[in-house]
Amino acid sequence: xxxxxxxxxxxxxxxxxxxxxxxxxxxxxxxxxxxxxxxxxxxxxxxxxxxxxxxxxxxxxxxxxxxxxxxxxxxxxxxxxxxxxxxxxxxxxxxxxxxxxxxxxxxxxxxxxxxxxxxxxxxxxxxxxxxxxxxxxxxxxxxxxxxxxxxxxxxxxxxxxxxxxxxxxxxxxxxxxxxxxxxxxxxxxxxxxxxxxxxxxxxxxxxxxxxxxxxxxxxxxxxxxxxxxxxxxxxxxxxxxxxxxxxxxxxxxxxxxxxxxxx
Amino acid sequence: xxxxxxxxxxxxxxxxxxxxxxxxxxxxxxxxxxxxxxxxxxxxxxxxxxxxxxxxxxxxxxxxxxxxxxxxxxxxxxxxxxxxxxxxxxxxxxxxxxxxxxxxxxxxxxxxxxxxxxxxxxxxxxxxxxxxxxxxxxxxxxxxxxxxxxxxxxxxxxxxxxxxxxxxxxxxxxxxxxxxxxxxxxxxxxxxxxxxxxxxxxxxxxxxxxxxxxxxxxxxxxxxxxxxxxxxxxxxxxxxxxxxxxxxxxxxxxxxxxxxxxx
DNA sequence: GTGCACCCTGACCTAAGGTCAAGGTCAACC
DNA sequence: GGTTGACCTTGACCTTAGGTCAGGGTGCAC
Numbered sequence: 001x002x003x004x005x006x007x008x009x010x011x012x013x014x015x016x017x018x019x020x021x022x023x024x025x026x027x028x029x030x031x032x033x034x035x036x037x038x039x040x041x042x043x044x045x046x047x048x049x050x051x052x053x054x055x056x057x058x059x060x061x062x063x064x065x066x067x068x069x070x071x072x073x074x075x076x077x078x079x080x081x082x083x084x085x086x087x088x089x090x091x092x093x094x095x096x097x098x099x100x101x102x103x104x105x106x107x108x109x110x111x112x113x114x115x116x117x118x119x120x121x122x123x124x125x126x127x128x129x130x131x132x133x134x135x136x137x138x139x140x141x142x143x144x145x146x147x148x149x150x151x152x153x154x155x156x157x158x159x160x161x162x163x164x165x166x167x168x169x170x171x172x173x174x175x176x177x178x179x180x181x182x183x184x185x186x187x188x189x190x191x192x193x194x195x196x197x198x199x200x201x202x203x204x205x206x207x208x209x210x211x212x213x214x215x216x217x218x219x220x221x222x223x224x225x226x227x228x229x230x231x232x233x234x235x236x237x238x239x240x241x242x243x244x245x246x247x248x249x250x251x252x253x254x255x256x257x258x259x260x261x262x263x
Numbered sequence: 264x265x266x267x268x269x270x271x272x273x274x275x276x277x278x279x280x281x282x283x284x285x286x287x288x289x290x291x292x293x294x295x296x297x298x299x300x301x302x303x304x305x306x307x308x309x310x311x312x313x314x315x316x317x318x319x320x321x322x323x324x325x326x327x328x329x330x331x332x333x334x335x336x337x338x339x340x341x342x343x344x345x346x347x348x349x350x351x352x353x354x355x356x357x358x359x360x361x362x363x364x365x366x367x368x369x370x371x372x373x374x375x376x377x378x379x380x381x382x383x384x385x386x387x388x389x390x391x392x393x394x395x396x397x398x399x400x401x402x403x404x405x406x407x408x409x410x411x412x413x414x415x416x417x418x419x420x421x422x423x424x425x426x427x428x429x430x431x432x433x434x435x436x437x438x439x440x441x442x443x444x445x446x447x448x449x450x451x452x453x454x455x456x457x458x459x460x461x462x463x464x465x466x467x468x469x470x471x472x473x474x475x476x477x478x479x480x481x482x483x484x485x486x487x488x489x490x491x492x493x494x495x496x497x498x499x500x501x502x503x504x505x506x507x508x509x510x511x512x513x514x515x516x517x518x519x520x521x522x523x524x525x526x
Numbered sequence: 527g528t529g530c531a532c533c534c535t536g537a538c539c540t541a542a543g544g545t546c547a548a549g550g551t552c553a554a555c556c
Numbered sequence: 557g558g559t560t561g562a563c564c565t566t567g568a569c570c571t572t573a574g575g576t577c578a579g580g581g582t583g584c585a586c
Contacts, residue, residue, distance in 0.1 A: 008532060013410065018533085023574055038582055040533055045404040056369045059362045064573070082370045089363045093356060099322045100352045106319045107345045113315055141308045147276065271563060281564085286543055301551055303564055327542070 004042025014051040060089050113144045129175050160206045185236040194244030267305030277314040292331050323352050392438050423469045448499040461511030
């Protein structure tokens with residue numbers, strides 16, 4: 001007569017909501033069960049079993065559209081599908097664990113945005129050059145931008161700069177460039193520094209943050225390396241330094257700065 | 264002039280799609296950046312930093328609507344929010360691990376639907392009574408249905424049945440009931456068995472799968488315990504057994520079967 | 527006989543994007 | 557200097573797995 005449980009009990013048993021069960025009906029995952037005299041759905045044990053299987057697969061992340069075929073497959077295919085679902089679930093778990101690690105790095109500042117090797121080098125240089133924490137932040141953000149700009153050439157560029165800093169003359173120029181951040185924009189020393197930097201870069205073109213083999217749009221990249229370090233408006237001296245540097249480069253060897261191939 | 268990276272590079276840097284970045288704009292998570300001469304968006308380092316922070320939080324499962332406030336909060340609140348997000352992420356990881364275990368149980372059959380204690384008992388009884396694998400399946404599905412029907416009283420009911428089976432007379436009746444599954448529906452022994460079962464149940468009402476304190480709708484519950492075991496249509500003898508059992512109960516003590524309180 | 531919990535259908539809403547269309551731009555190669 | 561292919565623009569609609577609301581019918585306990 002009135003055997004079978006109502007949709008509410010079936011849903012509670014499977015740990016889903018009533019709406020979810022009706023949703024499964026709409027998608028053909030469970031056949032509509034018999035109705036009682038008042039039109040209520042009445043679920044039997046087979047329905048409940050199927051409902052729990054559906055819920056288990058759905059909770060494991062299987063899209064509803066795939067669940068029907070999996071449950072209707074023969075035992076061998078069913079077992080194989082379960083193995084596959086388990087693998088995908090493991091992947092998702094590993095993924096979430098990796099994201100938790102990433103979150104921890106985010107809590108520690110923007111260090112998450114650069115490779116560990118680069119961060120270590122930056123720390124060493126900062127200690128050597130006497131950077132303030134703000135300087136370190138600015139340099140880090142500049143590196144982030146360069147990496148966004150030329151992702152393919154970034155690792156290579158870092159290596160070249162590391163080798164470049166082994167040259168005490170370049171190290172000294174960079175040290176001076178950072179001090180220039182605090183100069184007045186019309187400080188006469190800016191001109192000298194720009195020329196010296198340009199001379200050095202002309203002699204060592206590998207120090208420009210331009211991926212080898214790509215010579216166009218070079219000036220934009222250089223702008224970034226020199227001053228688009230997130231604080232450029234606050235350091236007017238650097239804006240002028242960049243202008244003079246570019247002028248020197250253009251005068252001496254515009255094949256690099258002109259924005260077209262060297263040919 | 265043309266400094267800043269395009270949306271494609273920004274997206275690639277942060278590990279999201281172009282569409283996702285525009286989605287974040289629409290939701291106010293990142294301000295629309297400056298446009299260049301052709302109307303292209305140009306992103307600076309601050310935008311990139313923010314984009315990666317957003318992506319990290321979103322990947323950790325934080326709803327987009329919550330990310331803006333988190334990022335705009337002061338450092339203390341930001342740190343607190345990160346701790347909270349990390350906790351929620353841990354919960355999700357634990358949840359997925361639990362679901363993977365559940366999946367493994369699903370692979371092992373429907374055993375996932377019943378508590379381990381009940382499964383162990385069922386296995387013991389099956390061995391004792393000489394159940395075929397099909398019998399075990401049928402019994403298991405019957406238990407699943409009872410659990411769906413009266414979830415609150417299920418554990419208690421199992422305990423009562425366990426104690427009931429210590430009585431050799433009841434054990435013998437149940438053994439006979441399972442043999443009756445193979446009888447013809449008009450077998451005269453069914454009447455005797457029904458009467459004997461009813462007598463025993465009248466003497467031991469705790470064996471009925473009815474939660475203590477709830478006396479109404481009892482007959483539906485009894486139907487379940489006796490025959491709605493997923494194979495009821497295939498076992499016509501049980502249908503008749505149930506009818507005769509109910510008649511005996513009604514004749515002898517309809518206060519239990521009548522579907523209304525004993526008062 | 528009244529209240530409350532439960533059931534019915536159907537229409538619309540949600541998050542976090544994906545897809546498609548129709549067109550404008552940029553750098554490279556011949 | 558013309559074409560090719562990759563990249564950019566907006567806007568409209570689609571997707572998954574349900575949730576919410578409206579408007580109404582049932583079942584049962586006091």
